[in-house]
Amino acid sequence: MTPPTPPPPEAPHSGVAPTHAAHASSSSELRPVPLVQANQDSAVGSRLRVHGWVHRTRSSGGIAFLVLRDATGQMQVTAKRDVLGEEGFARTEKALVESALIVDGVVASDRRAPGGHELRAERVEVVHTAEVFPIYAEQTEEFLLDHRHLTVRTRELVATTKVKAEALRAARAFLDQEGYWEVTPPILSGNAAEGGSEAFELEYFGQKAYLGQTAQLYLEALIYPLEKVYAIDPSFRAEKSRTPRHLCEYTHLEAELAWAGMKENLDIQERLVSAILHQVAERRKEELELLGRDPKELRSIEPPFERIRYEKALEILQGQGFDLRWGSDLATAEERAITLERTSPVFVTHFPKELKAFYMLQDPDDPRTVMGADLLAPEGYGEIIGGSCRETDIGRTIAQLEARGIPRAPYEWYLDLRRYGSVPHAGFGLGVERVVRWMTRREHIRDTMPFPRTPSRLLP
């Protein structure tokens, strides 16, 4: 496989505040340079402009030492009273943490500064003087979550957010190269596809509607014109369970593939996951290291992933003392036990049909089971993908709806897909935050979401 074309490592730094530049009468020709570019040997001796937010500040004897932060990195700025003048220096000294500055100066080497260079300020414009920033170490988790709109600026959340963006870029690049069309299914629907009890209900002009739990049914409709489709959407689950891997709103990457069976479905999943891991390992090395993940561990994961049948998984778990029998679901503890000692993901296939959704195809060789698989991440992280071959026969689809007591009327449109050109097809849904949690070794999935939605949290 040729690797997907890598996008630029950082989004182009287009936030070049022309309005601010216009204020700077003496040096209006300077355009702001990202800190990562300023904090480099090649910049030593250059006169340049940076802008950013104060990360740390201290002052003594007429010199202020600031560390500035922007989207690309950090850099030390030294500001001297005898260069800035009494008034300019006083304003700079008063710029507390998170104040916004524009600084013109000359880059010099300084081994003690973060990144090895500092900017010796010739002019400092304080764009905004911040109030005392309420976020500091040793605050409670609750306090930090209440101030998420501010804690998104912290190093760990910035790193996780960049890893997630990279994972999405990698997924899009890979699926594009594989010939998939990105489509935009609805979030609001009259169907509750994955099970009515976990769907958020709302009123829609006097009708009952649901927030989407999956785009699958709509993706199935779109394989007829497009054959290979995917969507990256929010999905909603009204899960009361407070676990470190459930969110009420998460990012769902779903794909659907015409003319495909179990083999093609698992094949595309393991190649997609590997492409994501490899691109993230390659391009977000620093972020991974900051978060405690060795990029080599992700780089070393390659297809094919091991496949084990549900029946075999039960045996393994029974051997570890779990009290399970045919028909028991594999919950968090069971998935953790299966994957704890592994370093690579594993597919668990052929679950009992009662455990899975109405649309899954029964295995003709073992009709107690369905042709579906969950992909479990190693190191105890557990399920990251759920997927299956879909039932294509209209009679059996109706029977499965009835067996689950699901009213047929809202699914009439879906049954039409089995009336006009029904073909073997399969698909899957990948929980983006689940994958990011694993890659970044986060204890709780909420730390892979800038603004997590859990049962007790709707603000900020």
Ligand code: 4AD
């Ligand atoms: O296994 P699920 O429920 O499968 C489906 O929704 C299928 N219709 C997808 C498809 O075939 N198109 O969900 C798919 C994935 C899970 O494997 C998990 O990674 C993630 O979505 N997921 C959640 N992630 C975070 N919080 C939750 N509450 C999640 N529920 C599912």
Ligand code: MG
């Ligand atoms: Mg699942």
